[in-house]
Amino acid sequence: MFEIIDIINQELSSLRSKGNYRHFLHQVKDDDGNPFIKYNKDGTWVKAVNYCSNDYLSMSNHPYVIEAFTRSSKIYGVSSGGTRNISGTTEAHISLEKTLSQWHEKEAALLFGSAYIANLATLQTLGRRIPELIFFSDEKNHASLIEGMRSAGNKKIVFKHNDIHDLEEKLSNADPLAPKLVIFESIYSMNGHVAPAAEILKLAQEYKAMTYVDEVHAVGMYGAKNAGYCFNDPTAIKPDIINGTLSKAIGTFGGYIASSAEVVDFVRSFGSGFIFTTSLPPAVCSAAEASIELLQKDKERVYKMKTLVHLFRKLLTEEGIPFTFNQSHITPIKVGNPEKCKAIADRLLHDFGIYIQPINYPTVPLGEECLRVIITSAHNEDQIYHLVQSLKKCIRG
Numbered sequence: 001m002f003e004i005i006d007i008i009n010q011e012l013s014s015l016r017s018k019g020n021y022r023h024f025l026h027q028v029k030d031d032d033g034n035p036f037i038k039y040n041k042d043g044t045w046v047k048a049v050n051y052c053s054n055d056y057l058s059m060s061n062h063p064y065v066i067e068a069f070t071r072s073s074k075i076y077g078v079s080s081g082g083t084r085n086i087s088g089t090t091e092a093h094i095s096l097e098k099t100l101s102q103w104h105e106k107e108a109a110l111l112f113g114s115a116y117i118a119n120l121a122t123l124q125t126l127g128r129r130i131p132e133l134i135f136f137s138d139e140k141n142h143a144s145l146i147e148g149m150r151s152a153g154n155k156k157i158v159f160k161h162n163d164i165h166d167l168e169e170k171l172s173n174a175d176p177l178a179p180k181l182v183i184f185e186s187i188y189s190m191n192g193h194v195a196p197a198a199e200i201l202k203l204a205q206e207y208k209a210m211t212y213v214d215e216v217h218a219v220g221m222y223g224a225k226n227a228g229y230c231f232n233d234p235t236a237i238k239p240d241i242i243n244g245t246l247s248k249a250i251g252t253f254g255g256y257i258a259s260s261a262e263v264v265d266f267v268r269s270f271g272s273g274f275i276f277t278t279s280l281p282p283a284v285c286s287a288a289e290a291s292i293e294l295l296q297k298d299k300e301r302v303y304k305m306k307t308l309v310h311l312f313r314k315l316l317t318e319e320g321i322p323f324t325f326n327q328s329h330i331t332p333i334k335v336g337n338p339e340k341c342k343a344i345a346d347r348l349l350h351d352f353g354i355y356i357q358p359i360n361y362p363t364v365p366l367g368e369e370c371l372r373v374i375i376t377s378a379h380n381e382d383q384i385y386h387l388v389q390s391l392k393k394c395i396r397g
């Protein structure tokens with residue numbers, strides 16, 4: 001026992017000495033739902049504007065969503081009280097799954113405690129039940145996708161990030177008779193890269209591979225009815241399995257997959273991470289459904305968020321501050337050194353009232369440390385001007 005504690009302490013000290021130890025600040029919101037961070041500065045609590053919230057459209061504060069949550073919690077209470085199989089399925093779950101399947105133009109959908117669990121449980125179930133299945137995985141895939149494949153133990157072939165030619169070479173070298181699943185994200189969370197989704201989906205079809213797309217950072221903000229990046233082009237081939245979250249643009253909590261009736265029934269029937277855990281609180285499902293109802297027709301919030309992102313990047317360019325350009329709403333500013341990254345973030349926080357979480361290893365590879373800036377629809381133009389001027393002072397020293 002003592003040895004275990006010694007190892008734990010050594011690992012934690014090593015994390016601290018490399019500048020990679022994680023500190024959590026408290027998030028608060030003002031009456032209009034604007035995201036702030038509260039932190040202790042010399043004994044007093046002060047506020048800073050939050051530029052790393054994934055509540056991209058501020059739906060977590062929308063009165064209609066809160067009202068749906070309140071109404072539902074008065075009917076069901078604040079917990080489902082069981083697993084889906086043992087009294088944890090309510091009308092709110094069924095109704096949300098129907099809405100999700102229709103939104104993503106699929107036959108069915110299945111809810112999970114988070115998108116992380118949805119990825120883990122779905123890939124694990126497919127892999128374990130179909131041992132000859134080969135995974136083809138983009139090298140930058142999220143930890144939850146990697147963990148799902150790893151825990152299944154199937155053959156995994158990693159293709160170069162967003163590289164359609166490398167994927168083709170790898171698909172063409174694989175056993176033509178083996179079942180295949182191509183797994184990628186439509187928008188990569190840390191670098192904001194957008195996948196050549198239409199090309200990958202077409203290629204997979206040519207090689208008779210099924211496709212699994214993590215749309216966590218796209219649902220609610222891209223494509224027709226804001227259903228995700230894969231819905232940008234109505235004529236493009238659609239993924240076989242879509243993974244999404246209810247916890248980012250939708251502003252509530254939970255995750256899901258949407259797919260054919262058979263795939264959903266298969267994961268529902270065999271997925272350990274679906275079966276043996278308490279289902280989402282029904283009120284959360286009702287809130288998510290209310291949010292999706294609004295987002296399906298939203299133009300205003302998405303437009304405001306994207307317009308502010310555009311302004312931010314224009315000002316960065318004018319000030320000569322380099323950033324990783326991409327087609328998404330995520331703007332990484334590469335620093336490339338964990339101590340420097342943390343020092344810039346600390347100065348932004350203490351001197352300028354700006355909170356940007358430094359992104360260090362293991363979230364990104366060593367040398368890729370960055371400030372990942374998230375502009376939401378709750379920010380305003382004045383804040384963006386202040387942000388760029390502050391970044392200029394902190395980065396240039």
Ligand code: PLP
Pocket residue numbers: 114115116117119142144185188189214216217244245246247254255
């Ligand atoms: N997939 C990707 C690409 C993510 O970035 C994240 C979380 O940030 C997840 C899945 C997990 O989503 P959730 O927060 O719903 O578990």
